[in-house]
Amino acid sequence: MRRLSPRYSVWLLLLTGLAALVLFPRLIDTLKAQEHPSLEPKAGRVLVARPSGVSDTFHETVVLLLEAGEGQRTWGLVLNRVRAPDEQPLPQGVDRWGGPVHPAHRITLTPRPHPPEGARRLLSGLSWYETDQTTQPPADSSLAFAGVSAWGPGQLEQELALGAWWVVEVRAEEVFTPPGNLWAALAARHL
Structure with missing residues (x-):
C-alpha cells in the first residue's frame, strides 16, 4: 500500500476539517428538528x-x-x-x-x-x-x-x-x- 505524501495528508486533513465544519451544524439542526417537530402557525x-x-x-x-x-x-x-x-x-x-x-x-x-x-x-x-x-x-x-x-x-x-x-x-x-x-x-x- 502506498503512503500519501505529507503535503497530500495535510490537504486531506484540511478538506476533511472543512467538510466537518460545513456538515456538522446541518447535522445538529437536523437532530434538533427531529426533537422539536415543526408546528404550523395558528392563533394561540x-x-x-x-x-x-x-x-x-x-x-x-x-x-x-x-x-x-x-x-x-x-x-x-x-x-x-x-x-x-x-x-x-x-x-x-x-x-x-x-x-x-x-x-x-x-x-x-x-x-x-x-x-x-x-x-x-x-x-x-x-x-x-x-x-x-x-x-x-x-x-x-x-x-x-x-x-x-x-x-x-x-x-x-x-x-x-x-x-x-x-x-x-x-x-x-x-x-x-x-x-x-x-x-x-x-x-x-x-x-
Whole structure:
C-alpha cells in the first residue's frame, strides 16, 4: 500500500476539517428538528425569533399570533417589548408595544375567566379584545398593547421556510411572563 505524501495528508486533513465544519451544524439542526417537530402557525401559538433569523425589528421577540391560517390574515402581538421602536415611552394605559404597524391599534389580553363581551378566546385562560385609545384597560393582570405585527399573504410562510422563527405552543400564564425573560425562556427550548 502506498503512503500519501505529507503535503497530500495535510490537504486531506484540511478538506476533511472543512467538510466537518460545513456538515456538522446541518447535522445538529437536523437532530434538533427531529426533537422539536415543526408546528404550523395558528392563533394561540407564538413565534420566537431565531438568532440572526429576522430583521432588527423582530430581534429577540416573541409574537403571540391572534389570527393565522389559510385564508386568514396573519397578525399578532409582540409580547416582550416595553418601549416603542424609537425608545419613546408607551402611551398612557399601554403596557407593551405590540408591533411595528398600526401604532394606534389597541389590543388587550386578559386572563379573566369572564372576559368582556366581544372578547375572543385564544387559549384556555386567555382572551383578547380590541379597544380604542380612550378606553382604559382593566386594572387586573390584563395587558394592553399598542400596535400589531402583521404579515402579508405568504410572507410568514416564506420567513418560516428560511428558518427565521420557531413556532411554539404556550400556556396562558407564559404569555404573562416578564418581558425580559420571555424570549430566553422560549428560545431555550430550541437551543
